[in-house]
Amino acid sequence: MKFVQTSQAPAAIGPYSQGVVVNNLFYSSGQIPLTSEGVLVEGPIQDQTHQVFKNLQAVLEEAGASLTSVVKVTVFLSDLANFDEVNEIYGSYFGDHRPARSCVEVSKLPKNVGIEIEVIALVK
Secondary structure, three states: OEEEOOOOOOOOOOOOOOEEEEOOEEEEOOEOOEOOOOOEOOOOHHHHHHHHHHHHHHHHHHHOOOHHHEEEEEEEEOOHHHHHHHHHHHHHHHOOOOOEEEEEEOOOOHHHOOEEEEEEEEOO
């Protein structure tokens, strides 16, 4: 088991790691719209979603994976009314790659953000 840590994504805000590699699979912790400096990206869900993908790309790269090696995505939204906007941005990052996905509305997310995403990916 290898714990993944990169300064290109926000540090964990609790007793966990940014991700873990087991055998040839990477499991990310949920990424929220915090910059690598720990600054919360507030405002429209679009801005929050782009920051989450920036964070995901950073931890995936550190793990030896990428968005094109993602096999499963879980999206947590604090308001499912934002689904269409998030889905459009999601599609722009994954392109023709179509990992399995779940998307659920939750009552609250850390730091009261609008979105959190976690992924499982194959490692090179």
